[in-house]
Amino acid sequence: MVKPAARDRLAAVLTREFGEPPFAVVEQADPALLDVEVDGAGRLKYPVTAAQARKLCALGTPARYGRGERTLTDASVRDTWEVPRTAVHLSWSPLFDKVLDRMRKGLGLPGSARLRAELHSLLVYEPGQFFLPHQDSEKHDAMVGTLAVTLPSRHSGGELVITQGGRSETCSGSASRLALCAFYADCRHEVRPVKSGYRIAVTFNLLLDGGAPQASGADTVNEAARLLGTHFATPSSAYSWGKASPPKRLVYLLDHEYTERGLSWNRLKGADADRAALLRTAAEQAGCQVMLAGTKIKETWDTYPEDSDYEDWDDEGWEDGEDDDRDSDGDGDGDGDGDGDGDGDGDHELNDLIERTTTLSCWVDPETGKRESISLEVGEDEVCSRTSTADFEPYEQQYEGYMGNYGNTLDRWYRRAAVVVFPDSLAFANRAEAAPAWAMRQVAERARSGNVAGARADAASLEPFWTATVSPDLRGGVFGPALKAAHAVDDPTVAAMLLAPFRSEDLLAKHAAPLSRLAKRYGGAWLGRILGTWCAGSQGEVYGYTSESRDWYSALPVLCTSLTASGRDGTAASRALLQAAWQRLAATAAPRLASPPSRRAAGLEDLGAPLAAVIAAAANMAATTTGDVIAAHLAGLGDEALPWLLSGLRSFSTVHSDSTVHGEAPGDRLSADVAADCGRRLTRRLARPARAANDWSITLPEGCSCPLCEVLADFLADPTLRIREWPLAKENRRHVHSRIEAAELPVDHQTRREGRPYTLILAKKDTLFSGERAQRAEDEADLRWILAVWPSAAVASTSAT
Numbered sequence: 001m002v003k004p005a006a007r008d009r010l011a012a013v014l015t016r017e018f019g020e021p022p023f024a025v026v027e028q029a030d031p032a033l034l035d036v037e038v039d040g041a042g043r044l045k046y047p048v049t050a051a052q053a054r055k056l057c058a059l060g061t062p063a064r065y066g067r068g069e070r071t072l073t074d075a076s077v078r079d080t081w082e083v084p085r086t087a088v089h090l091s092w093s094p095l096f097d098k099v100l101d102r103m104r105k106g107l108g109l110p111g112s113a114r115l116r117a118e119l120h121s122l123l124v125y126e127p128g129q130f131f132l133p134h135q136d137s138e139k140h141d142a143m144v145g146t147l148a149v150t151l152p153s154r155h156s157g158g159e160l161v162i163t164q165g166g167r168s169e170t171c172s173g174s175a176s177r178l179a180l181c182a183f184y185a186d187c188r189h190e191v192r193p194v195k196s197g198y199r200i201a202v203t204f205n206l207l208l209d210g211g212a213p214q215a216s217g218a219d220t221v222n223e224a225a226r227l228l229g230t231h232f233a234t235p236s237s238a239y240s241w242g243k244a245s246p247p248k249r250l251v252y253l254l255d256h257e258y259t260e261r262g263l264s265w266n267r268l269k270g271a272d273a274d275r276a277a278l279l280r281t282a283a284e285q286a287g288c289q290v291m292l293a294g295t296k297i298k299e300t301w302d303t304y305p306e307d308s309d310y311e312d313w314d315d316e317g318w319e320d321g322e323d324d325d326r327d328s329d330g331d332g333d334g335d336g337d338g339d340g341d342g343d344g345d346g347d348h349e350l351n352d353l354i355e356r357t358t359t360l361s362c363w364v365d366p367e368t369g370k371r372e373s374i375s376l377e378v379g380e381d382e383v384c385s386r387t388s389t390a391d392f393e394p395y396e397q398q399y400e401g402y403m404g405n406y407g408n409t410l411d412r413w414y415r416r417a418a419v420v421v422f423p424d425s426l427a428f429a430n431r432a433e434a435a436p437a438w439a440m441r442q443v444a445e446r447a448r449s450g451n452v453a454g455a456r457a458d459a460a461s462l463e464p465f466w467t468a469t470v471s472p473d474l475r476g477g478v479f480g481p482a483l484k485a486a487h488a489v490d491d492p493t494v495a496a497m498l499l500a501p502f503r504s505e506d507l508l509a510k511h512a513a514p515l516s517r518l519a520k521r522y523g524g525a526w527l528g529r530i531l532g533t534w535c536a537g538s539q540g541e542v543y544g545y546t547s548e549s550r551d552w553y554s555a556l557p558v559l560c561t562s563l564t565a566s567g568r569d570g571t572a573a574s575r576a577l578l579q580a581a582w583q584r585l586a587a588t589a590a591p592r593l594a595s596p597p598s599r600r601a602a603g604l605e606d607l608g609a610p611l612a613a614v615i616a617a618a619a620n621m622a623a624t625t626t627g628d629v630i631a632a633h634l635a636g637l638g639d640e641a642l643p644w645l646l647s648g649l650r651s652f653s654t655v656h657s658d659s660t661v662h663g664e665a666p667g668d669r670l671s672a673d674v675a676a677d678c679g680r681r682l683t684r685r686l687a688r689p690a691r692a693a694n695d696w697s698i699t700l701p702e703g704c705s706c707p708l709c710e711v712l713a714d715f716l717a718d719p720t721l722r723i724r725e726w727p728l729a730k731e732n733r734r735h736v737h738s739r740i741e742a743a744e745l746p747v748d749h750q751t752r753r754e755g756r757p758y759t760l761i762l763a764k765k766d767t768l769f770s771g772e773r774a775q776r777a778e779d780e781a782d783l784r785w786i787l788a789v790w791p792s793a794a795v796a797s798t799s800a801t
């Protein structure tokens with residue numbers, strides 16, 4: 001037989017050491033213990049009479065129940081009267097403290113802890129009334145359970161039944177005694193219908209204050225510590241690929257449910273408290289650290305569909321009502337104990353587990369006691385527990401019928417709390433993997449406090465998983481802290497490793513200062529390489545121009561200026577940055593320049609702002625070489641580039657509206673060059689004589705010189721011919737159609753489906769004249785604008801004619 005893994009043996013030790021304590025405690029007590037007075041009904045006399053009970057009903061309102069974010073009244077789920085809490089006045093005998101202490105002990109809570117009961121509601125059930133199975137929401141961080149006290153009254157039925165993990169406890173009322181029932185908040189419970197008489201119950205939230213759990217013997221601690229040592233020393237065989245490495249952590253799943261808000265070492269329920277305490281002591285002995293965490297577990301099961309007369313409500317997770325219950329499960333997502341999307345309803349018999357993923361979703365910082373949201377998927381070989389997750393209530397499930405790969409599958413999502421253990425030496429790596437921005441701040445902080453070597457070692461330990469950890473959605477938040485950490489480690493290799501996961505889009509104006517400091521520390525060539533990696537990383541997205549890239553381009557001038565201002569290294573880095581930006585922009589523009597005229601203008605105008613940013617960056621840093629490269633590239637483009645150039649100039653003059661006259665500052669040469677180039681193009685175009693009223697000639701753009709296209713070009717070029725009927729075979733017609741459409745010529749092209757072959761009918765349209773008139777007017781306006789803003793462009797324009 002194969003020996004179980006160390007983590008499973010450890011879970012067995014924890015189970016063996018602490019048995020399962022009761023989840024509910026039921027007892028009867030002297031009615032003298034509790035006096036109840038209700039405004040409008042007076043002091044309750046025991047047993048409470050039917051007349052007084054009816055009076056209470058009249059004072060009450062139908063009780064509500066909560067489900068997720070909503071609080072509802074639905075008599076098919078909960079049917080009972082609730083007397084307003086403000087009208088209820090209680091007085092306890094001093095002996096009540098003893099009762100509470102017995103309940104604490106009965107629930108397996110540590111002797112040093114103290115239970116408090118806080119009034120929740122006074123309920124009256126008349127014959128036929130009930131409350132279906134549900135789970136109470138935890139209204140306070142300190143709330144661990146509920147205490148229900150049934151007051152003496154003559155009634156039958158109305159039993160309070162508590163269930164958990166297949167076990168159940170029943171509390172029946174009595175005519176002469178108080179019936180008390182305390183249970184953990186994660187138990188499901190119901191009130192069965194009252195058969196006769198009235199059942200009156202007072203419910204309380206049970207709050208737990210402090211207290212250390214039971215201590216274990218030295219032998220057990222030693223054994224647990226040894227097993228931890230083995231776990232962390234044994235490479236996992238769970239995966240067949242790659243090199244097996246020892247687990248980075250151990251995740252011990254607890255048995256009770258906790259809200260994320262309620263996660264605290266002092267408020268663990270039942271045997272969880274003892275087991276967690278033993279684990280903590282053993283961890284300390286084994287040189288490990290512990291954290292308390294929340295997990296989300298997703299299981300995918302292969303199922304047999306089962307048709308049974310399933311009672312719908314039983315799986316719905318109703319909760320008792322409370323106006324101030326924002327989110328009954330405390331995780332902020334408002335889905336409460338939801339039942340998925342409706343597909344999930346129904347009973348399914350589970351066959352095989354196909355897949356399970358366990359993700360740590362939050363944990364409690366041991367130093368600050370604060371809860372941090374994280375997202376860290378852990379390996380199966382890092383998880384152990386006493387009970388299997390399938391025994392719990394999923395908070396959501398979704399059924400999928402036969403899909404091909406698998407039969408019927410059922411996805412189920414659970415939340416479980418866990419104790420996470422990791423060796424001291426892996427503490428930083430563990431926390432960094434879960435919270436990378438925190439890790440970067442920590443590295444910088446450590447260096448600032450004087451321990452640069454320690455900060456560097458911490459940072460270096462992230463290498464194996466750093467790039468995978470900083471996922472695209474995290475990049476934005478981690479980038480700033482990473483720039484500072486990279487500076488702090490004072491080591492070019494470690495710094496480059498920290499910065500490897502990022503992309504040029506992450507770089508914004510606010511990062512100019514930290515970037516300049518990096519250039520100073522590690523040199524311009526180093527930073528140039530890093531910038532190259534970032535731009536190369538964005539290469540895949542080069543044709544996509546998103547709002548993210550827009551922000552990045554607009555930050556470019558500021559980035560370049562402040563890099564240049566920081567000295568020689570910064571200047572080199574800013575040149576590299578500008579070059580990369582320009583290459584990227586030119587690559588984005590190329591396909592847009594080649595697109596059909598009707599789409600071209602819009603696509604190019606979109607790239608005006610980035611062009612202006614590149615021009616401004618080149619101007620600010622007087623980067624003559626790059627400036628010349630840019631000017632030459634733009635001048636080499638055909639006139640289809642005009643919308644881009646004009647939009648770039650417009651955007652440039654808006655951003656630099658401080659100077660009304662451009663092109664005169666020494667650094668402003670590039671914008672003046674582009675303006676002059678535009679002026680020249682427009683002047684040249686306007687210099688062509690306007691179309692005469694009877695001139696129907698159209699130029700077919702170059703692109704194909706086949707015999708068909710020659711005939712087409714001749715017809716188009718003819719100033720008098722307007723219509724041509726052209727018998728043509730299908731293939732040939734198609735070619736002519738495509739040429740006309742691609743160039744978006746003002747020519748109608750229809751096929752008359754008669755005879756053999758069919759006849760293609762070409763007809764020049766009137767828009768030939770109106771379109772050109774409009775273009776001329778626009779060109780004139782553009783030219784006037786350029787000459788007004790860049791007077792220096794006038795010289796070039798005169799020479800163009």
Ligand SMILES: O=C(O)CCC(=O)C(=O)O
Nearest residue numbers: 123148160191201203320
């Ligand atoms: O009536 C009872 O004893 C319990 C009522 C209840 O479960 C609740 O208010 O959540």
Ligand SMILES: [Fe+2]
Nearest residue numbers: 135136189320
């Ligand atoms: Fe309840």
